[in-house]
Amino acid sequence: MYPTATPLSRRTSVAVDVDGVVIGGGAPIVVQSMTNTDTADVLSTAEQVRALARAGSELVRITVDRDESAAAVPKIRDRLDQWGVTVPLVGDFHYIGHKLLAEHPACAEALAKYRINPGNVGFKDKHDRQFAAIVEQAIRHAKAVRIGVNWGSLDQDLLTRLMDDNAEKGSPLTAREVMHEAMVQSALLSAAMAEDIGLAKNRIVVSAKVSQIQDLVKVSCEIAARSDYALHLGLTEAGMGSKGLVASSAALGILLQQGIGDTIRYSLTPEPGGDRTKEVIAAQELLQTMGFRTFTPIVAACPGCGRTTSTVFQELAHAIQEHIRVSMPEWREKYPGVEALNVAVMGCIVNGPGESKHADIGISLPGTGETPSAPVFVDGKKVATLKGPTIAADFEAMVADYIEARFGRDRAAE
Numbered sequence: 001m002y003p004t005a006t007p008l009s010r011r012t013s014v015a016v017d018v019d020g021v022v023i024g025g026g027a028p029i030v031v032q033s034m035t036n037t038d039t040a041d042v043l044s045t046a047e048q049v050r051a052l053a054r055a056g057s058e059l060v061r062i063t064v065d066r067d068e069s070a071a072a073v074p075k076i077r078d079r080l081d082q083w084g085v086t087v088p089l090v091g092d093f094h095y096i097g098h099k100l101l102a103e104h105p106a107c108a109e110a111l112a113k114y115r116i117n118p119g120n121v122g123f124k125d126k127h128d129r130q131f132a133a134i135v136e137q138a139i140r141h142a143k144a145v146r147i148g149v150n151w152g153s154l155d156q157d158l159l160t161r162l163m164d165d166n167a168e169k170g171s172p173l174t175a176r177e178v179m180h181e182a183m184v185q186s187a188l189l190s191a192a193m194a195e196d197i198g199l200a201k202n203r204i205v206v207s208a209k210v211s212q213i214q215d216l217v218k219v220s221c222e223i224a225a226r227s228d229y230a231l232h233l234g235l236t237e238a239g240m241g242s243k244g245l246v247a248s249s250a251a252l253g254i255l256l257q258q259g260i261g262d263t264i265r266y267s268l269t270p271e272p273g274g275d276r277t278k279e280v281i282a283a284q285e286l287l288q289t290m291g292f293r294t295f296t297p298i299v300a301a302c303p304g305c306g307r308t309t310s311t312v313f314q315e316l317a318h319a320i321q322e323h324i325r326v327s328m329p330e331w332r333e334k335y336p337g338v339e340a341l342n343v344a345v346m347g348c349i350v351n352g353p354g355e356s357k358h359a360d361i362g363i364s365l366p367g368t369g370e371t372p373s374a375p376v377f378v379d380g381k382k383v384a385t386l387k388g389p390t391i392a393a394d395f396e397a398m399v400a401d402y403i404e405a406r407f408g409r410d411r412a413a414e
Contacts, residue, residue: 010259014201016230018144019088019112021058023205023263024230028293029256030263031283032232033057034092036276039069039076046079048276053087054329055277056284056295059263061090061115064097070104077110088112090146094120094153098133108137113144113205118190119153127157131190135197144203145194146232149186151179151210158182158189180215183208184222191229205263207232213251224260233261240269249286256290281325297324297341300355300362307367308347316365316392317345320399335407343399353377361402363395378402 015025023030033052037045039062049060064070077089091111093100098121101108114134122130138145149155159182166172173181187206194204206229208219216235224231235251238244248266255261264286266279284295301317302308320343324331331338344359346352348367356362356377363386365374374391376384376398386394 011224011228011231013228013230013262014204016144016202016205018059018090020086021088021112023144023232027262029261029287030058031056031280031287032059032061032090032263032265033276033280033283034061034265034267035063036270039063039065040072042072042075042079045072046076046083049076049080049087049089050083050085051277052280053085055280056328057087057277057280059090059113060087061092064091064093064100064107064111066096067100067103070100070107073104074106074110090115093117093134095122097121098130098137101134101137108141108143111143113146114138115146115148116190117148117150117153118186119150119155124157127155128193131193132197135194135199138203139198144205145199146205146207147187147190147194148206148232149183149190149208150236151183151215152236154179154182155186158186176215180219180222183210183219184226187223188227188229191227201229205230205232207234209234209236209267211235211237213247213254216251217254220255220260221258230262231260232263232265234265234267236267238267238269240271244268245282248282252286253290256287256292294339296328296339297343299324300342300344300346300359302347302351302355304347307350308365312392313345313347313365316363316395319392320345320396323396331403331407334409335403336409338403338407341403341407345395357381360406361399363391365391 010026013024015027016023021030035045035048037048039045045062052060064073089111090113092115094117097116116134118131121127121134135145162178162182166178187208191204191206195201206223208223210216210219220231220233233252233255235248238248252264264283266282268279268282270276287293288295299317299321301313304314342359344356344362346355346364349364349370352364353375356364357380360379362377363374366372372387374386375382376386376395
């Protein structure tokens with residue numbers, strides 16, 4: 001069994017219950033995602049929510065931007081319930097959220113949480129009134145609220161006031177530092193306003209999203225230092241492909257290791273026609289590799305070098321990883337605890353036997369010039385040596401047998 005790193009102690013925050021999913025209060029860090037379908041399209045949105053939930057998303061946010069999408073929300077909830085998909089839905093509101101929630105009470109009831117952006121909930125004299133109207137709907141329907149400040153839609157009145165105050169200082173801050181302060185104040189002042197209206201602190205989650213790593217770290221640390229609200233983390237507009245993955249992982253990893261963050265989302269730009277569930281998988285892998293949670297068995301595989309000219313170990317590692325990923329929704333029910341499994345697929349004799357011994361089950365495939373045989377280790381002991389053209393298939397069968405023997409319900413009942 002691989003040792004699990006011990007992250008630093010978690011920041012203490014108030015727990016928020018979102019239809020059974022607890023954010024903060026020492027609960028496991030929650031993985032969120034968001035659909036990119038037109039919410040008014042009930043079937044396509046419900047199908048994407050189901051796919052995200054099946055991948056492991058514990059909360060799914062959907063856009064509620066007009067009457068048609070608001071009217072669709074209860075239908076989406078009904079369809080999901082028919083499919084047995086219980087994941088809570090979060091409504092993403094901008095500009096007219098107060099109007100949509102008031103005019104579509106079934107939507108207000110079907111959602112588990114409302115997301116409010118204080119930068120575009122209303123402007124000038126309308127801001128406080130429309131913000132209050134959304135909060136009052138949350139109180140009426142006993143819903144949680146995320147107050148989500150965004151770098152790209154910051155409250156301009158607040159920013160202007162802080163800029164003016166800063167200009168009069170003997171040692172003024174930089175424009176970027178003022179921007180950081182504006183984001184922190186926007187989040188915390190809005191949360192305090194929600195409490196004044198009557199929303200309980202255990203119904204409030206805050207976030208401040210930016211697109212640059214150092215900005216996110218600075219702003220999130222400030223919010224964490226000044227409050228005990230449950231905190232959502234995410235690098236907004238993270239980007240596509242490896243850039244988005246690296247940027248989000250770096251930003252979230254820094255904060256999580258400091259004990260900051262109660263729920264996360266990877267805001268990845270999908271490739272054209274790409275799979276939206278990749279953002280869920282990325283978030284899970286970050287939490288698992290950092291030692292915060294376990295979601296799926298780990299498959300360790302060497303990177304390959306001149307000693308491993310064969311592609312067998314690569315193909316086998318990929319096949320097992322994909323098989324595990326596809327099977328996990330069923331395995332979670334059939335094999336309790338299987339997410340803790342560690343599998344090693346190594347490509348030569350240098351590190352292969354040692355890594356395989358450390359895993360629950362591992363194989364060391366032959367490298368260049370080595371004897372064409374593959375020792376298999378189970379729980380640190382050599383149990384077999386595989387040879388011939390069926391090595392990969394034979395090992396896959398051994399992994400399946402190991403899972404059944406260790407995690408099967410019949411075994412667990414003994």
